[in-house]
Amino acid sequence: MLTSNYTFAHALVGGILIGLGSLVAAGASGKIPGISGMFSRLLRPRAGDTAWRALFFVGLIGGAAAAFALVTPAANFRPVASLPLTVLAGLLVGFGTRLGGGCTSGYGVCGLGLGSKSALLATAAFMFSGIVTVFLIRHFGTGMP
Amino acid sequence: MSARLIICLFAGALFGFGLALSGMTDPGRVIGFLDLTGDWDPSLAFVMGGAVTTFGLGMWAWRWRTGGSGWFASRLPTRDNDPADRRLVIGSLVFGIGWGLAGFCPGPAIANLAAMRTEVFAFIPAMAVGMLLARFGFGADRDHCP
Numbered sequence: 001m002l003t004s005n006y007t008f009a010h011a012l013v014g015g016i017l018i019g020l021g022s023l024v025a026a027g028a029s030g031k032i033p034g035i036s037g038m039f040s041r042l043l044r045p046r047a048g049d050t051a052w053r054a055l056f057f058v059g060l061i062g063g064a065a066a067a068f069a070l071v072t073p074a075a076n077f078r079p080v081a082s083l084p085l086t087v088l089a090g091l092l093v094g095f096g097t098r099l100g101g102g103c104t105s106g107y108g109v110c111g112l113g114l115g116s117k118s119a120l121l122a123t124a125a126f127m128f129s130g131i132v133t134v135f136l137i138r139h140f141g142t143g144m145p
Numbered sequence: 146m147s148a149r150l151i152i153c154l155f156a157g158a159l160f161g162f163g164l165a166l167s168g169m170t171d172p173g174r175v176i177g178f179l180d181l182t183g184d185w186d187p188s189l190a191f192v193m194g195g196a197v198t199t200f201g202l203g204m205w206a207w208r209w210r211t212g213g214s215g216w217f218a219s220r221l222p223t224r225d226n227d228p229a230d231r232r233l234v235i236g237s238l239v240f241g242i243g244w245g246l247a248g249f250c251p252g253p254a255i256a257n258l259a260a261m262r263t264e265v266f267a268f269i270p271a272m273a274v275g276m277l278l279a280r281f282g283f284g285a286d287r288d289h290c291p
Contacts (some may be wrong), residue, residue, distance in 0.1 A: 002181055003222025006168060006188075008187075008188055008191050010167060010168060010188075011188040011189065011191035011195070012191045012192070012194070012195045013163075013166060013167075013195070014162075014163040014164065014165070014166035014167020014168065014169070014192055014195070014200045015167055015191060015192035015193060015194060015195025015196040015197075015199070016163070016195040016198075017159050017160070017162055017163025017166065017167075018159075018160055018164060018167065018192070018195070018196040018199075018214055019163075019195060019196040019197065019198065019199025019200040019201075020159050020163070020199055020200075020201065020203070021156045021157065021158070021159035021160030021161075022160065022196070022200045023158070023199065023200050023204065023207070024152060024155065024156035024158075024159065024204070025153060025156035025160070026200075026204065026215070026218075026221060026247075027213035027214065027215045027216050027221065028149050028152045028153055028156065028219070029153065029215075029219065030215050030219030030220050030221065030223050030226065031221060032208055032222045032239060033156070034162075034239045035250075035252040035255065036276075037225075038186075038253055039255070039273075039276070039277045040196040040207075043197075043273055043276060043277065044280075047277065049191070050192055051150055052149065052150055052153040053153075055146075055150050055151075055153045055154040055157065055265060056153045056154070056156060056157035056160075057157060057255060058154060058157065059153070059154040059156065059157025059158035059159075059160070059161060059202075060157040060158070060160050060161035060164070060187040060252070060255060060256055061160035061161060061255065061256065061258050061259045062157075062161065062259070063158035063159060063160065063161030063163070063164075063165070063190070063256075064159065064161035064162065064164060064256035064257070064258075064259040064260075065148065065161075065259035065260075066158075066161075066162055066164045067161070067163075067164075067165030067166045067274050067282060068260055071165070071166055071272075073168070073256065074166050074168070074170070075165075075166040075260070076171045076173070076174070077170065077171055077172070077173075077174075077257070077260065077262065078171055078172060078173025078174075079172055079247075079248075079262075079264050080173055080176050080219050080247060080248045081246055081247040081248070081264075082236075083192055083263070083264070083267050084227045084237065085247060086246075086247045086249075086264050086267045086268050087245065087267050087268070087270065087271040088243070088271070089243040089246035089247035089249065089271075090218065090231055090243065090245040090247070090249070090254075090267065090268040090269065090270070090271025090272040090274075091225060091243070091274060091275040092239050092240065092242050092243030092246070092273060092274070092275065093240055093244060093250065093251065093254075093272050093275060094271065094272035094273060094274060094275025094276040094277075094279070094284075095160060095236075095239060095275035095276065095278050095279045096236045096238070096239030096240030096241070096242070096275070096279075096280070097213070097234060097236065097251060097276070098236070098240070098275070098276045098279035098280060099232055099236030099239065099241045099279050099283060100232065100233050100234070100235070100236025100237035100238075100239070101232075101236065102237075102280075103179045103235055103240060103250050103251050103252070104250040104251075104252065105250075105251075105252050106282070107237070108193060108197075109193070109197055110153040110194075111197040111202055111224070112197045112201070113153060113196075113197045113199075113200035113201030113204060114200075114201065114204060114222075114224040115224060116224040116227075118227045118228070118229045118233060121211055121229045121233065121234065121237075122229075122233055122234070122236075122237040125164045125233075125234050125237035125238050125241060126237045126238065126240045126241035126244060127179075127241065127263055128238070129237075129238040129239070129240075129241030129242050129244075129245065130166055130179045130241040130244045130245035131165065131179050131180075131181055131241075131245070132241075132245070133179070133241065133242045133244075133246060134176055134179040134180045134183075134245045135180075135181070135182055137245070137246070138180060138182070138183055140156075
């Protein structure tokens with residue numbers, strides 16, 4: 001058990017592992033391994049092009065389970081929304097990532113890492129609306145569901 | 146199981162361990178990062194910085210060494226040629242609203258299945274419905290981000 005408190009080192013090393021996982025998946029698949037895209041392709045399975053994505057997600061859940069068990073601050077979990085609001089958030093995240101073509105990993109990590117201007121625009125857009133949303137909830141959010 | 150599949154399993158494990166270690170799976174930390182005018186928590190900038198740098202430098206070095214060949218006769222992905230159009234901007238803005246509401250983006254939501262959190266059992270099916278709505282309602286399911 002690593003029982004230290006959360007530090008920026010957790011953030012940085014975690015980020016490096018996210019980048020490494022993306023790199024290995026890109027090298028093995030020849031594709032940009034964005035989570036929203038891989039997940040949506042599992043909703044539309046095609047023969048011969050599904051197992052690698054499914055196994056990536058099995059690994060992702062297993063890796064997270066290991067970190068939750070081994071690193072105390074990794075298990076921190078502070079939910080911020082009611083269940084109805086969480087459902088609404090899920091709808092918006094699913095719809096928006098497919099309309100826009102990527103999420104925090106496909107655009108925010110891989111796209112930016114490759115120097116894509118589209119990815120920069122997309123990342124700026126979802127950061128902006130995320131910041132505005134949190135601002136509005138903080139200041140006008142009393143009485144939200 | 147083929148070597149390619151085992152490598153994808155391993156890649157997912159690195160990714161998932163990193164997500165949980167980094168604090169991205171904690172919605173409170175994500176909201177703390179987006180809360181610029183409040184008690185701002187900059188940690189996610191370290192996560193993004195570490196991930197972008199590692200992936201970007203790794204791809205650059207790999208391309209330099211191999212001329213762009215991946216494993217198993219694949220070609221390394223290049224930067225997408227997606228037009229930076231209205232659809233990309235509107236979709237990303239909608240995604241950001243959802244991200245700011247509950248503090249989940251797709252990867253961390255799925256990682257939290259490992260802890261059987263009630264919140265992600267609500268979030269993930271809704272996310273799948275949203276994806277299907279985008280596909281069948283708007284024909285939007287871009288292939289560049291596979």
